[in-house]
Amino acid sequence: MGRTSLRSREGLAGWLFITPNLILLALFLFVPIVWAAILSFQSTKGFGTPEWVGLANYSQLMADPVFWRSLGNTAIFTLATVPFELIGGLALAVLLNSVLPARGLFRTIIVLPMVISGVASGMVAVLLFYESNGLVNKVLTAIGLDPVGWQSEGGPAMMSVVIAAIWLRLGFNMIIYLAGLQGISPELYEAAKIDGASRWQQFRAITVPLVGPSTFFLLIMNVIASFQVFDIIFVMTGGGPQDSTSVLVTYAYRNGFQIREQGYGAAIGIVILLITLAFTFIQWKSNRNRDLVE
Amino acid sequence: MTETTTLLIAEAEERRGRKNARLRRSAQRPRAGRAGIAIRTVIAAVVALIVVFPLYWMIVVAFSPRGEVFEPGLRFWPSTFTLENFAKVFDRFPVMEWFGNSLVIGTFVTAITVVVNLLAGYAFARLRFRGSNVVFLLALATMMIPVQAIMVAQFKLVSGLGIYGSYWGVIFPAAATAFGVFLARQFFLGIPDEVIEAARIDGAGQIRIFVQVVLPLCKPLVAVLTLLTLMGSWNDFAWPLIALKDNELFTLPIGLLFLKNQTAPDYNAIMALALISVLPMVLLFIFFQRYFVQGFARSGIK
Numbered sequence: 001m002g003r004t005s006l007r008s009r010e011g012l013a014g015w016l017f018i019t020p021n022l023i024l025l026a027l028f029l030f031v032p033i034v035w036a037a038i039l040s041f042q043s044t045k046g047f048g049t050p051e052w053v054g055l056a057n058y059s060q061l062m063a064d065p066v067f068w069r070s071l072g073n074t075a076i077f078t079l080a081t082v083p084f085e086l087i088g089g090l091a092l093a094v095l096l097n098s099v100l101p102a103r104g105l106f107r108t109i110i111v112l113p114m115v116i117s118g119v120a121s122g123m124v125a126v127l128l129f130y131e132s133n134g135l136v137n138k139v140l141t142a143i144g145l146d147p148v149g150w151q152s153e154g155g156p157a158m159m160s161v162v163i164a165a166i167w168l169r170l171g172f173n174m175i176i177y178l179a180g181l182q183g184i185s186p187e188l189y190e191a192a193k194i195d196g197a198s199r200w201q202q203f204r205a206i207t208v209p210l211v212g213p214s215t216f217f218l219l220i221m222n223v224i225a226s227f228q229v230f231d232i233i234f235v236m237t238g239g240g241p242q243d244s245t246s247v248l249v250t251y252a253y254r255n256g257f258q259i260r261e262q263g264y265g266a267a268i269g270i271v272i273l274l275i276t277l278a279f280t281f282i283q284w285k286s287n288r289n290r291d292l293v294e
Numbered sequence: 295m296t297e298t299t300t301l302l303i304a305e306a307e308e309r310r311g312r313k314n315a316r317l318r319r320s321a322q323r324p325r326a327g328r329a330g331i332a333i334r335t336v337i338a339a340v341v342a343l344i345v346v347f348p349l350y351w352m353i354v355v356a357f358s359p360r361g362e363v364f365e366p367g368l369r370f371w372p373s374t375f376t377l378e379n380f381a382k383v384f385d386r387f388p389v390m391e392w393f394g395n396s397l398v399i400g401t402f403v404t405a406i407t408v409v410v411n412l413l414a415g416y417a418f419a420r421l422r423f424r425g426s427n428v429v430f431l432l433a434l435a436t437m438m439i440p441v442q443a444i445m446v447a448q449f450k451l452v453s454g455l456g457i458y459g460s461y462w463g464v465i466f467p468a469a470a471t472a473f474g475v476f477l478a479r480q481f482f483l484g485i486p487d488e489v490i491e492a493a494r495i496d497g498a499g500q501i502r503i504f505v506q507v508v509l510p511l512c513k514p515l516v517a518v519l520t521l522l523t524l525m526g527s528w529n530d531f532a533w534p535l536i537a538l539k540d541n542e543l544f545t546l547p548i549g550l551l552f553l554k555n556q557t558a559p560d561y562n563a564i565m566a567l568a569l570i571s572v573l574p575m576v577l578l579f580i581f582f583q584r585y586f587v588q589g590f591a592r593s594g595i596k
């Protein structure tokens with residue numbers, strides 16, 4: 001058999017192997033993306049013929065205070081969760097990578113929330129943060145503090161969803177950092193110790209830089225996860241009180257399926273898509289750079 | 295066959311090497327002071343307690359008499375253990391159906407995803423063909439697309455295909471994912487060339503090589519992919535919320551929301567259902583921890 005025919009048979013097999021996945025991706029992701037773009041230039045209530053409205057949905061977005069509020073809340077939520085997840089994840093990874101009794105048990109417990117659904121966690125969080133006689137407020141009162149308006153005040157409502165999100169995601173950060181830590185050669189710490197570096201200096205000069213790739217990966221993953229947070233907020237606050245926890249994805253859902261302004265909902269979706277793609281691009285670049293380094 | 299054996303031996307050796315490295319590492323580690331260990335243990339225990347508390351609270355409320363959780367006064371366990379909440383949710387809501395729906399949808403999503411991603415991952419890792427890089431990048435890009443960004447169009451598509459409100463309307467869009475392709479590609483890149491080359495010299499076609507040589511080596515990969523996909527499907531909320539309408543077809547997360555949306559939501563019943571919904575994943579996690587952790591850790595490698 002000639003070399004070329006071997007090649008072409010391999011090519012045929014390659015396409016054959018990727019086709020099932022490609023069909024699914026094309027039909028259920030690429031088609032809806034194009035469709036969403038088209039919809040964003042239309043006005044439709046979900047029935048009847050959609051009407052072409054040009055950029056009207058987008059100009060409405062620009063003038064919509066709830067959209068800007070949701071965008072701002074998305075940013076606030078992201079800024080409030082990501083640093084905690086990164087720093088907390090690294091601190092826990094360092095802690096649970098050190099000599100410790102029952103280390104495996106501690107690791108298991110901290111990773112556990114990762115397998116709990118956002119809805120179930122949201123439901124428990126609703127109970128715990130219940131404003132009148134929820135456990136958190138009862139404990140606050142018992143130690144002599146004022147109960148907090150988790151449901152009636154915007155700031156505390158945002159804080160409660162932030163806490164729930166961090167609870168859900170800390171384990172993931174810890175696992176990735178643990179994997180990163182285990183790739184660091186122990187000789188480095190030996191050498192640093194001989195040079196008289198303190199524990200903190202070792203952490204600053206060896207650990208932090210050498211888990212850099214993990215940090216970058218987690219930064220992207222956490223930002224995207226926070227940016228797309230849906231179930232926790234949907235269950236815990238529904239975006240309220242007075243839009244104070246409304247984020248882009250809950251607002252898109254509200255327009256697309258509750259108010260049924262589908263074209264408007266699609267336009268918000270396109271904004272979400274564009275911001276997400278920007279982050280994906282960054283990750284892709286970083287992946288390529290790392291491939292080159294290795 | 296011999297190749298498989300060599301691979302297994304290599305793997306065993308690698309494992310032994312890792313173990314030795316671990317031993318060396320712990321030998322080099324300075325003897326931490328007792329005080330240091332004690333302080334670290336206390337910190338770890340406090341964090342673990344905080345993390346586990348919401349789950350503990352879910353159990354407490356699920357087994358408490360109705361309304362007790364909102365009575366004044368601090369109480370950290372039920373006054374009397376009761377099963378009435380469980381009886382109530384089973385009695386009033388189609389919980390068994392919801393459980394079954396979650397299971398059916400999870401099984402199909404997982405089966406389709408694993409097969410389709412395994413095939414594609416193998417092709418991207420081991421087969422050279424024109425356009426593979428472009429398609430791979432395209433698939434990579436889809437990983438980050440949030441369902442909420444295109445949900446209106448997806449909903450219209452699923453309605454147009456006539457599968458809205460059915461199992462398939464939930465299953466197909468959920469199975470349209472490339473996440474596993476990357477895990478699979480990574481795994482297949484790690485298989486020694488000789489294994490595949492030997493089969494090729496013996497004249498085996500690509501499909502035969504894949505089925506008879508490659509697949510038997512994939513068990514850890516299949517385990518990881520199965521667990522992560524099943525978990526994702528089991529816990530999925532946004533898409534089933536859109537794609538399902540009849541409450542007999544709800545999955546457990548949508549059922550939970552349904553309970554909460556009742557007028558005068560019964561939080562004891564909700565916690566009973568929440569417990570039912572999280573238990574399978576918690577048990578899976580406890581039994582297959584290694585694979586879960588491996589899967590998540592691998593997702594961070596590249």
